[in-house]
Amino acid sequence: MEQQHPLLVVLGPTASGKTKLAVRLADALQGELISADSRQVFKDMDIGTGKDLEEYQINGKQIPYHLINIREAGGKYNVNEFKEDFYQIFETLTAKKILPILCGGTGMYMHSIFQDHEYTAIPVNEALRAELRLKDIEGLRTLLKTYPPELTRHADLSSFKRLIRAIEIAEYLSHHELVAVKRPSIQPFVVGLTSEVGLRRKKILRRLDDRLKEGMVEEVKGLLEKGVDPEVLTFYGLEYKFIVAYLSGTLNEAELKLQLGTAICQFAKRQMTFFRKMEKDGVDIHWFDTDQDPDQLFAQVLDAYMQHKAV
Structure with missing residues (x-):
């Protein structure tokens, strides 16, 4: 029987605290993070994509992360490229006996690993x-x-x-003939973060306020000044789409905040819908409530993973 390699997964909608939890788990389990975020792969798109790179520092040490800042802003990145990059990193970490922790909110990227459809290469x-x-x-x-x-x-x-x-x-x-690629056998333990809708909305809007104060508009302005095509930024969606409209004079500041806040809340809802679809496709997701104390949440998730590992 082929050996199965462990993979800890932390997924959830935007502003659910995925990174903080995943970093704490990596610290406790001697793991490294692999990002599953379709926009965090791009350099100089930090505030708009919510990279929160300072969160990878914990207890005086840096938790290694992968698939962040690997492409130039203005480029494209697709699910098949993610799969190839993921498996390369996964095999490297597994060979070193390091636990890979996949963390993110791009459901399609994660689902491509759970289902491993060769058709994503078409x-x-x-x-x-x-x-x-x-x-x-x-x-x-x-x-x-x-x-x-x-x-x-x-x-x-x-x-x-x-x-x-x-x-x-x-x-x-x-x-054309499609040649099947041999992949390592993965045994995932999938943690899903969920929240009461009203509280999730408050977190999203509070986070949006913080990011605007941190200079998100200036970040987008800087990308445009570097020559990144405004159409490409609009294609990246959400923050980039609305801020490009604001900078071009299509939206005023109040409209930017209102419309972008609404769009991010709608996006979070679509993320949850996709995660539920993954469950229907056979992905076993263990859901945890993020409205509780973060220490309690961490203890619950760590305990559940250790019990799973012991089986």
């Missing part, structure tokens, strides 16, 4: 996507049926976006 076909966007959802379903069943078994018919991806995959597989 590239985007922009020309095909442009054609498919002209069809309605029934037209996409009809088109998908024209491909051999063995190429469409993976398909999720529930949304327009997923149908387009399913057709893109089927079209690619019609002309």
Whole structure:
């Protein structure tokens, strides 16, 4: 039987305290953090992505972290690149008997590890996507049926976006052979952080205020002055999208705070929806309430992980 390698995972919506908890766990368990955040990979995007790098210092020592500040701002990074980078780091840490702790809020990145679908390696076909966007959802379903069943078994018919991806995959597989990559066997223990919605909203808005005071607008202004395309910053979404609009005069300061606060709360809700979908797909998430005392939360999570490890 193939050896299974442990992976501790801390996931949750924005402003749930994932990093603080993960760092404490890394300190207690001699682990290192692997970030699962689609925007923290970019340099000079610190306040806007909530990197909170000072949180990686604990009890006088620096907890090592990975997949933060590995790309230049203005670039792109996708789920398949994340997978490749994750497995390289995971295997290095495992060989050194160091516990990898995956921490973040980008559910799609985490799910790619739990499910390890080789289809994430299939590239985007922009020309095909442009054609498919002209069809309605029934037209996409009809088109998908024209491909051999063995190429469409993976398909999720529930949304327009997923149908387009399913057709893109089927079209690619019609002309290319996909070579399966051998991956290490992972035994994850997944910690999910949750909160009462009203309290989560308060935390998000308080954190937004803090980040604006810390210079988030100036950070975005600096990126634009360095030559980062405003369209690319808008593509990064949330803070970058709204601050670019503010700097261009489309929003005033009050509108920026109100609209961005609302958008981040909506984003947190979508993150929770995705985590629940992961559970439906078979990911076992152990949920913990972040509205309690942080020391109590840490003790509960550490105890649950140690019990899991002992089994």
